[in-house]
Amino acid sequence: MEPRIIDITELALRDAHQSLIATRLGIDDMTGACADLDEAGYWSIECWGGATYDACIRYLNEDPWERLRTFKKLMPKTPLQMLLRGQNLLGYRHYQDEVVERFCQKSAENGIGVFRIFDALNDLRNIETSVRAVKNAGGHAQGTISYTVSPIHTTALFVDQARRLQDMGVDSICVKDMAALIKPQAAYELVRGIKEACGPALRVHLHVHSTTGVTLVSLMKAVEAGVDCVDTAVSSMSLGPGHNPTESFIEMLEGTGFATRVDMERVQRVKRHFMNVLERYSEFQSKVTGVETELFKSQIPGGMLSNMENQLRQQGAGDRMQEVLDEIPLVRRDTGYVPLVTPSSQIVGTQAVLNVLMGRYAVLTGEFADLMLGYYGKGPGEKNPEVVEMAHRHAGKQPITCRPADLLQPEWQKLRSEALALEGCNGSDEDVLTYAMFPQVAPKFFATRHEGPRNLGRDPLTGVSETKPAEGHQGAITGPITYAVTLSGRQHKVTVAPYQ
Amino acid sequence: MEPRIIDITELALRDAHQSLIATRLGIDDMTGACADLDEAGYWSIECWGGATYDACIRYLNEDPWERLRTFKKLMPKTPLQMLLRGQNLLGYRHYQDEVVERFCQKSAENGIGVFRIFDALNDLRNIETSVRAVKNAGGHAQGTISYTVSPIHTTALFVDQARRLQDMGVDSICVKDMAALIKPQAAYELVRGIKEACGPALRVHLHVHSTTGVTLVSLMKAVEAGVDCVDTAVSSMSLGPGHNPTESFIEMLEGTGFATRVDMERVQRVKRHFMNVLERYSEFQSKVTGVETELFKSQIPGGMLSNMENQLRQQGAGDRMQEVLDEIPLVRRDTGYVPLVTPSSQIVGTQAVLNVLMGRYAVLTGEFADLMLGYYGKGPGEKNPEVVEMAHRHAGKQPITCRPADLLQPEWQKLRSEALALEGCNGSDEDVLTYAMFPQVAPKFFATRHEGPRNLGRDPLTGVSETKPAEGHQGAITGPITYAVTLSGRQHKVTVAPYQ
Known part of the structure; x- marks a missing residue:
């Protein structure tokens, strides 16, 4: 019997270096691998979006659009893929629909074929404009589920989200597990559930990080459950806060009735390319190299942890990390269990730091208030009404239930x-x-x-x-966020971002 | 339904530091973890044998027997486990039976409960004396299959070996995959095959390294196939050429219908203990930290690779590594596909180096000749008769078919x-x-x-x-081996061991 083919999306050019060396890889350290990447037989090559745009202009003096055109020229065969934060695009606020539409159009024109579109709160209203714009531009719109674990995040809830994404007209579904929380049985049940609900024709992709050490097993279980494509990174750009090694994924399928189309010889050439390149980036290398299973409790991505440690040290409270780690799940519960991913991870983490330092909700960041009042969208669960009320009083703003971008005026001409x-x-x-x-x-x-x-x-x-x-480095460059902290009715401008 | 319990053997005190920091961990860096290890609920704690004995007296000025007594005192609840190279004991030659018997007796008296007994060639005649001696001493005798991959190593062959071990009276079977070669499907079929052939009552343990990145998945498949116990190492002493992280193994079982009895809080305390300790041993740390799937081809354990690179460099032939890697499978085929593990890995590797440098079989090491002539025991497959004849001519010795130790005279009194x-x-x-x-x-x-x-x-x-x-560091300290090299009928004493 012919083995069933499992497709692979290679992450080396985007999420791998974002997770391992703070998104610092320059274009001339990538071009040498492009021919092999393009010939290897990947379903797609993720190479743009996420934090790469920010890193290009902030650190590398590199035009991200020029980078994209270079990739397209060097990899004409394989679809290029990007990560898009829905209505946020690649920035840190909501944009009015025309800006979103123009961004998607230009990305497609410059070479992106597959758009992976997610919202931190899994509020589908925040991705519908991008999905429509991508389809209008002739791109592949991949609707994404931000995976998390909480008392309300059941398989049924995620499967329902997949069905709603299907109704929206997405070309495929991605389950995105940015904190390596998805365990083998959960992966099996979720993929199986989506396949049963949406039918075999709708492709299901699974994106996992490797931080907790269990997710290669989860990929195996997802394969058994019918997943169509998994995300991996070439071994020399893998593991730690990154992803599972491409070569290990290919090898592990031997004899199982599943196989990939990816050419191992090509992958090994890519591996050697990046092995040599990475040595020069050691100053940016993540300190996390092994596995960290305590994440199952805190759910904080590795990079976020270091951020909070920095924040605490700057306040002379470096010894209070454990209190913050204990506080985070409580703050998260009050938000209705938002997934922790950019920007919600930073918002919840910073509020937890403030709660520990100043007393619980004695001070609210403007972002946390916005989150509680619906200005980031509708989260998955019920919020703590007392904290919503505090946010209302602190921020002097009304809660909203509409799609946040509906409040925005046309802004393209002004921009x-x-x-x-x-x-x-x-x-x-x-x-x-x-x-x-x-x-x-x-x-x-x-x-x-x-x-x-x-x-x-x-x-x-x-x-x-x-x-x-x-x-x-995990999840995102945490941008320059200036918080409006309202204390006893008076607003203060507080910058808690750890670097600029 | 109650989950089925999977037992764990913790490797932190033996194979983990042997694989990661060249067996250099001193006793006073281990004692602090013993109480937590003993209370955690492991089936056994591997803490002695392998290369630890050699390292104790060679580098640490530490009496290995005193180390064992210390462990027994600090860990009275959990069975202590050792790795024993059958008739070789922990040395590099065959010993006469009385020496083997006394060693097993003394090891049991001093605290070892579980003896994992293996032979590099899977020649069961080389382990039968130890198995009998261990049982006489009241210990648990674990019969071991040295796992390898070759055209003749079928599941059926290994299952047959398991059945013969059962006939010998072992208390359990271990499948030992020292080079991380066992893939998920192979692990499933082998464990299932042994269970079917030997019955559910005979315990099956699986020992895997993590070097190729696929073996945590193999452990999952082994669990599904009915394995009773797996070997893991606490996360701060795991991965690279070492083993899969204990915490990841425990976490990955959630919801699967399988569970462990191991207390995660205790494991995390052990993790933190070794995280702090290991920093001080960085000078001994393995350079291999990621995964290496090219091992599936060469089958050479990571440590052996570095050895050969050293040998080549010393001969001014550092650029000929690829030729040696290509030569090894040919030499191994001529031996009848011996598994590559101490001492066969060193013997085959050194002969491959000589073949490349001097011409194929122009020079034979004494050890290689002995291997070809049966002086290490009977290997799994047919040897190349031409090379056997060369070995005969070079070494001036007859081939043997008896158990090698039968040729030895009583030696205890002399020793x-x-x-x-x-x-x-x-x-x-x-x-x-x-x-x-x-x-x-x-x-x-x-x-x-x-x-x-x-x-x-x-x-x-x-x-x-x-x-x-x-x-x-992988597999063993490669002892001080002096080769008798016979060249054109004249014998030369050549020391190729990389350090002393």
Whole structure:
């Protein structure tokens, strides 16, 4: 009997280096692997989106759109894939629909074939505009379930979300387990449940990290349950807070009745390429290299942990980490058990730090108040009404139930005028989008872009504050977030972001 | 329904540090974890044998018997387990039966409860004396299958070996996969096959390394196939050339209908203990930290690779590694596909190096000739008769088919007299055994033993040649092997061992 084919999405060019070396990989350290990647037989190659856009303009003086065009030229055969945060795009706020539509259109034009679209709260209203825009642009719209574990997150709840994504018209479903929480039996039941509810024709993909050490087994169980495609990273760019090794996934299927189409010789050439490259990026390397099963309790992604440790140390409270870890599940419960992923992980984590330092909910960040009042969308569970009331009083804003982006006025023309006024802006829609998503970083980038990409593996910066690796490498560069902290009715501007 | 209980053997105190830090862990870095290990609910704790005996007297100035008594005192509840190389004991030659019997008796008296007994060639005649002696001493005799992959190593062949071990009267069977070669489906079929052939009452244990990245999945499949006990190591002492993390194994069973009795709180305390300890041993740490799937082809354990690289460099042929890797499978085929584990891995590897450097079989090591002529026992397959004939001509010895130890004369009294004549020997049978197994190292150890154990984590040695870590950390310290190389009928004494 012919084995059933399991497809693979290779993560080396996006999530792998985002998770392992703080998204610092420069384009000229990737081009050498592209021919082998393109010929290897992957279903898709994730290579754009997530934190790569931010890292390109913030650290690498590299135009993310130019990077995408380079990839497309060097990998014409295999669909290129990006990670998109729904209505947030790749930024840290909601954008008005026209901006979302233009972003999706431009991404497709420049080479993206597969758009993996997620929302931190699993509020599908936050991804419907992107899904529609991607389909209008001729792309593959992958609807994503942000996986988490809580008393209310049952298999049935996630399966229902998959069915609603199917109704929305997505081309495939992705279960995205960014904190390596999905255990083998849960993976089996979820994939099986989605397949039964949505029918065999709707593709199911599974994205897992390897941090807790159990998820290669979960991939095996997902394969047995009927998964169509899994995400892995070439072994020299794998493990720790990253992903399971591509080669191990291929090898483990031997004799099982399942197989991949991926050419091991090509993969091993990619492996050797990155083995040599990575040595030069050791200064950015994640300190986490083994497995960490205590995450099953805290659910905090590794990078978020380091962020909070930094925050505590800056407050002279480095010894209170355990209290914060104990506080996080309580804060998360009050939010109605939001999944912890950018930006909810930062919002919940920071509020937990404040609760420990100042007393529970004595101080609320503006973001936490917004989360409680519905300004990020509708979460999965019931919020604690007392904390919602506090948020209302602190922030002086009403709770909302509509789609957050419905409150936004058309903004493209304004963003365009502002962008075009900047030195070095080339007037393209791509530049306007860069400015829209990173208004604080874009001006400097536009001004220095002509100097060309900077390779941090070869040419480390000299300024200490600038070369400091992003501690928040897991999940995202945690952007420059300035919190509006309202204390006894008076608002204070507090920047808790660990680096800029 | 109650979950089926899967037992765990914890490897932290033996194979984990042997694989990860060249067996250098000193006793005072282990005692602090013993109470938690003993209370955690493990089926057994592997803590003795393998290369630990050699390392104790060679590097740590520590009496291995005293170490064992310390363990027994600190861990009175949980059976202590050792790894025993059958008729080789913990040394590098065959011993006459009386020596084997006395060693097993003394090990049981000093605290060992479970004896895992293996032979590199899977020649059961090489383990029958130890099995009998262990049972006479009241110990648990675990008969071991050295797992390997070759055209002749079918599931049926291994199952037949298990049945013959059962006939021999072993208390349990262990499948020992020292090079991380066992894939999930193979693990399932082998465990299922043994259970069907030997009945449900005979316990089956599975020992795997993690080097290729696939073996936690293999453990899952073994569990589904009916395995009784698996070997893991606490996460801070796991992965790379080591083993799968205990915590990940426990967590991954959630919801599967299987569970362990191991207390996660205790395991996490052990984890933190070794996390802190290991930092001090970084100089001995294995350079391999990720996964290495190319092992599926070469089958060479990681440590053996470094050994061969050293040998080649010393000969000014550091660039010929690929030729050696290609030669090894050919040499192994000529031996009738011996498993590659101490000492066969060293013998085959060294011969492959000589073949590449001097021409194929232009020079034979004495050990390789002995292997071809049956002096290590009977291997699994047909040997290449031409190479057997060369071995016969080179070594001037006849091939044998009897049990190798049958050729040995009683030697205990002679060993005893020689040992007692050494300065510092305390006259005990234990000291005689130390001398018997390590005649070149014992004299110095006896003379300096009164100075007490040396902790290499805290007090590194100053002499460079002595502090150099054993490159052959995987599988074993590769002892001081002097080869008798016969070239054109003339014998030369050649020492290829990489360190002493």
